[in-house]
């Protein structure tokens with residue numbers, strides 16, 4: 001299958017600042033791809049190069065096979081962008097803003113009206129169609145940015161922090177909307193600071209750190225790299241760890257406040273064997289807790305002090 005985005009050794013310098021330092025990535029068509037990274041990692045620069053707002057300093061960037069600079073028009077027409085900043089014509093009714101946008105991409109006037117209405121309905125703000133952007137609530141503004149990205153019926157939807165500052169209800173609505181779009185075949189590139197969002201939505205995530213790709217992986221694989229913690233509480237608190245056969249499944253065994261505490265990369269798999277073994281050895285268990293590593297913990301670990309670079313980018 002054709003790649004929606006194909007990036008090779010992409011570089012960007014702003015004066016002395018290196019924003020992208022040799023990024024290579026491939027985003028398969030139809031995927032839901034997350035781009036994560038701490039502030040200043042280069043995510044917005046990456047997106048801006050794809051949509052032609054920033055010129056690259058080196059490397060290659062293609063969207064559905066089209067070079068983003070030499071075939072700008074072909075590449076750009078396939079992309080819908082919902083940016084982080086509200087860069088909207090504030091004085092026109094939002095329906096008109098969408099019609100202009102569609103017209104700019106070569107869509108005839110009557111079809112542009114239909115597309116505008118459909119996009120506003122899709123994001124649930126059709127009843128606000130005659131209102132100007134300034135007068136929308138913060139959440140409606142976010143929805144509108146997505147409508148504007150959708151009005152050209154893009155094959156690649158790029159969402160730069162789409163849920164920044166929105167309430168929980170709207171966040172869930174937006175998740176539902178973009179999941180539906182993805183299920184309908186639209187490739188999604190999402191940047192987010194909400195790790196939960198990436199965990200829940202993305203098939204694959206790239207972690208960008210200091211302008212380099214730290215890793216590309218599924219959220220599950222990333223979480224497996226972290227360590228789970230199993231805590232066992234006994235009727236009679238213990239003083240020293242019981243003698244248990246760990247078969248290499250366990251990283252560390254200790255005692256805290258009379259409880260047994262075990263670190264293991266796959267805590268959920270280890271726990272049943274552990275319970276059986278302790279039971280057979282006569283320990284009376286009153287509570288068992290397995291806390292899974294979150295993607296957030298792995299992310300923080302990987303991007304701490306630029307340590308991710310040493311982790312070996314695999315892109």
Ligand SMILES: Nc1ncnc2c1ncn2[C@@H]1O[C@H](COP(=O)(O)OP(=O)(O)OP(=O)(O)O)[C@@H](O)[C@H]1O
Nearest residue numbers: 014017018019037038039040041042043044045046
């Ligand atoms: N126009 C510019 N001129 C100079 N430096 C810039 C410019 N745009 C971005 N930078 C710098 O490039 C680096 C990457 O910035 P970028 O905005 O791409 O990061 P980001 O990952 O999107 O960050 P955030 O999560 O905070 O939005 C930062 O050091 C930033 O200060």
